[in-house]
Amino acid sequence: MILAQAxxxxxxxxxxxxxxxxxxxxxxVQNIVYGFITNDTHVVFQIDRDxxxxxxxxxxxxxxxxxxxxxxxxxxxxxxxxxxxxxxxFTMFLNYPEPNNSANTPASIGNLTEGNITNVIxxxxxxxxxxxxxxxxILWLTWGPLAMIQLTTTRYLKAMSYGIQxxxxxxxxxxxxxxxxxxLAAKENQWVIGxxxxxxxxxxxxxxxxxICLTGVIMRLRIFKRVRIYQIHKIFGYTFLVFAxxxxxxxxxxxxxxxxxxPSPLGYIHIAFFGFLWIAFExxxxxxxxxxxxxxxKKSKVISLYQFNQLVSLGRQLVILDDKIIDVExxxxxxxxxxxxxxxxxGRDISKFFYGSFQFTNMNNLEQKNTHSSLGWQxxxxxxxxxxxxxxxxxxxxxxxxxxxQIAKNTKTFVFQGKELKPGLQNYYSNIxxxxxxxxxxxxxxxxxxxxxxxxxxLTPKIYEQYIRLIRSYLESQSRLDCSSNRVAxxxxxxxxxxxxxxxxxKRTIGDKYIIRGPLGKGLELQYQGMHLVYTDQIGFIxxxxxxxxxxxKNLGLLDKEESKQLSFVEFKIHLVVCVAKKxxxxxxxxxxxxxxxxxxxxxxxxxxxxxQVKDLxxxxxxxKIQNELSQFKDIQRIFISGPSKMCKSFDEVLxxxxxxxxxxxGNYEIL
Numbered sequence: 016m017i018l019a020q021a022x023x024x025x026x027x028x029x030x031x032x033x034x035x036x037x038x039x040x041x042x043x044v045q046n047i048v049y050g051f052i053t054n055d056t057h058v059v060f061q062i063d064r065d066x067x068x069x070x071x072x073x074x075x076x077x078x079x080x081x082x083x084x085x086x087x088x089x090x091x092x093x094x095x096x097x098x099x100x101x102x103x104x105f106t107m108f109l110n111y112p113e114p115n116n117s118a119n120t121p122a123s124i125g126n127l128t129e130g131n132i133t134n135v136i137x138x139x140x141x142x143x144x145x146x147x148x149x150x151x152x153i154l155w156l157t158w159g160p161l162a163m164i165q166l167t168t169t170r171y172l173k174a175m176s177y178g179i180q181x182x183x184x185x186x187x188x189x190x191x192x193x194x195x196x197x198x199l200a201a202k203e204n205q206w207v208i209g210x211x212x213x214x215x216x217x218x219x220x221x222x223x224x225x226x227i228c229l230t231g232v233i234m235r236l237r238i239f240k241r242v243r244i245y246q247i248h249k250i251f252g253y254t255f256l257v258f259a260x261x262x263x264x265x266x267x268x269x270x271x272x273x274x275x276x277x278p279s280p281l282g283y284i285h286i287a288f289f290g291f292l293w294i295a296f297e298x299x300x301x302x303x304x305x306x307x308x309x310x311x312x313k314k315s316k317v318i319s320l321y322q323f324n325q326l327v328s329l330g331r332q333l334v335i336l337d338d339k340i341i342d343v344e345x346x347x348x349x350x351x352x353x354x355x356x357x358x359x360x361x362g363r364d365i366s367k368f369f370y371g372s373f374q375f376t377n378m379n380n381l382e383q384k385n386t387h388s389s390l391g392w393q394x395x396x397x398x399x400x401x402x403x404x405x406x407x408x409x410x411x412x413x414x415x416x417x418x419x420x421q422i423a424k425n426t427k428t429f430v431f432q433g434k435e436l437k438p439g440l441q442n443y444y445s446n447i448x449x450x451x452x453x454x455x456x457x458x459x460x461x462x463x464x465x466x467x468x469x470x471x472x473x474l475t476p477k478i479y480e481q482y483i484r485l486i487r488s489y490l491e492s493q494s495r496l497d498c499s500s501n502r503v504a505x506x507x508x509x510x511x512x513x514x515x516x517x518x519x520x521x522k523r524t525i526g527d528k529y530i531i532r533g534p535l536g537k538g539l540e541l542q543y544q545g546m547h548l549v550y551t552d553q554i555g556f557i558x559x560x561x562x563x564x565x566x567x568x569k570n571l572g573l574l575d576k577e578e579s580k581q582l583s584f585v586e587f588k589i590h591l592v593v594c595v596a597k598k599x600x601x602x603x604x605x606x607x608x609x610x611x612x613x614x615x616x617x618x619x620x621x622x623x624x625x626x627x628q629v630k631d632l633x634x635x636x637x638x639x640k641i642q643n644e645l646s647q648f649k650d651i652q653r654i655f656i657s658g659p660s661k662m663c664k665s666f667d668e669v670l671x672x673x674x675x676x677x678x679x680x681x682g683n684y685e686i687l
Contacts, residue, residue: 020094021058026051032073041134042073050127079109095138144274157192158259161185179348190228197221213265227251316401327362335364337535338406339399364536370465407439415527423602425509428474432502445578450562451539455532466516468505469557473564475504486609544586545652555657560603594629633661641669654684
């Protein structure tokens with residue numbers, strides 16, 4: 016390798032050698048003589064060297080007549096030894112006879128100015144590797160520690176306060192560092208994509224991080240809701256994290272190839288260290304998810320429904336999941352579905368959303384259903400502050416022992432039985448606080464598929480027949496039914512999803528095994544007096560049938576004194592508006608008609624029902640219809656909404672405006 020530096024009368028040339036990219040080294044023996052002619056703009060060099068210098072280690076042996084692949088490069092901006100600004104390959108032949116005289120004689124340079132032979136290169140104090148070292152260390156901090164912080168805040172510390180803010184800040188730093196240093200590196204390489212994999216992956220990473228940050232912004236702003244932005248952001252984020260670690264290793268190897276005599280182990284040390292950290296975090300995380308220790312530690316802390324409502328009225332961001340009371344305030348910004356979903360359900364039972372048995376419908380008609388993972392369970396347990404009173408969360412193995420005939424379209428009652436009496440499991444609940452609670456059911460073969468079904472004891476075949484006989488004949492019976500039981504009757508409507516649990520139960524045979532938990536949830540929170548309005552569909556109506564059965568016994572004077580005191584004889588009223596596809600398809604319709612006939616003969620007005628035949632329930636309840644409907648009633652104590660998500664959202668918007676105007680109290684309505 017020959018280096019020529021055009022510096023006027025002080026121009027110099029050097030005999031160099033190198034076996035790698037980057038800055039070459041000076042030859043131990045300068046096997047050249049040179050001379051030059053200079054003017055105001057150029058320097059013309061003549062540099063002579065023996066074809067065979069005898070130094071095979073540092074010099075190339077030139078053979079006459081054979082082609083030599085050469086590369087010329089130059090830097091037109093400075094005479095110092097710095098990186099070239101242009102280069103180009105060419106092929107050279109020597110086809111003339113070897114000269115007799117040696118190149119190491121002054122005669123070979125003629126009348127040119129003879130150059131000085133030296134091993135000290137002018138302007139060689141430039142550190143070409145400095146930029147790449149800075150580039151490498153900053154991006155290591157970006158893709159190593161900062162990336163680990165991003166992973167930790169979104170996977171292992173989701174419930175941490177300000178976790179999403181930390182994730183966003185580190186994401187912005189990652190974007191800025193990657194873009195700026197990537198562009199500077201491309202400029203340093205003269206905007207040419209090199210053959211080394213590090214360069215090719217580098218451009219891919221620049222494009223990827225821009226896309227990842229863009230999806231992050233879209234996700235936070237809730238734009239393009241029809242696309243699963245959260246999943247896209249998550250998948251690309253994890254993919255970027257993996258490729259970034261590969262890029263760090265490739266960067267160290269490339270630097271070693273250009274500037275070091277042997278490969279540096281730093282890249283492999285990085286992979287080993289951060290790989291160990293990730294495996295350790297993930298192992299602990301998975302073990303923690305499966306450990307019973309992740310269950311609520313404060314099992315002894317029981318909170319009544321009254322206390323729960325008081326805390327919510329004071330501004331606490333509390334929700335109910337099965338029997339747990341969860342404070343979601345620290346998780347609002349971290350929730351993948353957005354904080355508005357959680358804030359909309361503060362003070363409510365979110366179990367049906369958590370298990371994916373109920374879907375949100377946005378106003379753009381996008382239906383979103385989500386079943387939460389084991390990580391969601393862990394976060395819920397971490398944020399739980401206590402357990403709701405009169406809830407039973409212990410798992411109870413049962414088997415299917417009875418299937419009724421179809422009592423409505425796609426609707427049957429199924430009876431499940433366990434081996435022993437279970438606390439909380441009763442054929443009849445004298446406490447009206449259990450009305451509207453639910454059981455959690457899952458099949459042992461598919462433990463991840465869980466669904467909620469309302470308590471509705473009056474649809475148990477024998478009990479239902481007893482109520483029908485009671486209505487028809489007005490016969491007196493026991494004032495209190497036998498409560499303790501090892502059986503539970505659930506009324507299940509088959510849905511459109513053929514793989515769903517409801518359809519599986521409909522297809523199962525006697526003896527199939529299930530697990531139940533319950534009773535769970537808030538219940539209806541009925542008031543002693545005042546008007547109670549219910550707007551529901553066929554499925555939601557099942558949750559009110561036990562209340563209707565209670566009113567039948569109450570109006571006939573078949574309740575004992577304590578049970579009868581729970582609701583006013585005169586001032587309690589309930590009005591149901593049930594939307595159905597066909598009026599005859601409503602389960603328990605005979606009980607409703609029977610109670611209406613009893614009230615007519617006894618001149619009571621504590622119950623009324625109106626059936627609406629509706630084909631498109633999702634779009635039936637407009638704001639105007641809701642306002643006209645509610646304006647017909649006075650002294651409203653409770654309003655219950657149970658139906659498709661768009662119906663619930665339409666009612667919620669109208670009722671929220673009524674609360675803001677002061678015409679309705681916040682705690683007086685419930686979205687079930």
